[in-house]
Amino acid sequence: MVAQKGKDLLLKAHDGAGFVTVAGLRSKRLSFNAQTVDVTDAESVGRWRELLGGAGVQRAALSGAGLFKDQASDALVRGAFFAGDILAWQVVIPDFGTVSGPFQVTALEYAGSHDGELTFEIALESAGALSFAVL
Structure with a gap:
């Protein structure tokens, strides 16, 4: 895989009709982890x-930071957080594939200064089995 543009890593949420890109994310991160089960004797x-x-528990974490550029994605993310809903999410990794599955919004932070734009940070944790599809 050759170098890719970071902006091409997309975070999408299912809004009931289809997957929509969470607008305005300037940085995104996807990490996979697995617990180990020690059987040393x-x-x-x-x-x-x-x-x-x-035997260990697998999990994935998604995070992103940026600014909301449209009201629809802001309302979708905010609504999912406050309702504690588990939504279907996708992460599109350019020239690699798409990771899809259920995630719960576990953190949503807003910040802003008097002379700047409103920014936000989001964190999601996997809530079930994930799938991977090659692009």
Whole structure:
């Protein structure tokens, strides 16, 4: 994969009719994590830690920061946060693929100074199985 433009990484939320891009995000991040299950015992070779494959909990976290540029995406994100709704989300990674699945908005922060624009930060946590589709 060659270098890609960061602006091409898109965060989309399902609004009931289809996926819409969350407008105004200047930075976005997707991370995957998996817990490990340690099964080391007194007979482990050389006393090296042993892990049980496929047994840990997997999770993904999404985050972004920027400014809302349209009222529809602002209302969708804000509504999902305050209702505690789990929505279908997509992350489009250019020349790689699309990660899709249920996420819950776990943080929503607004900030602004008297001589600047209103900005926001959003954090989402996976709430079920995710899928990956190659572009």
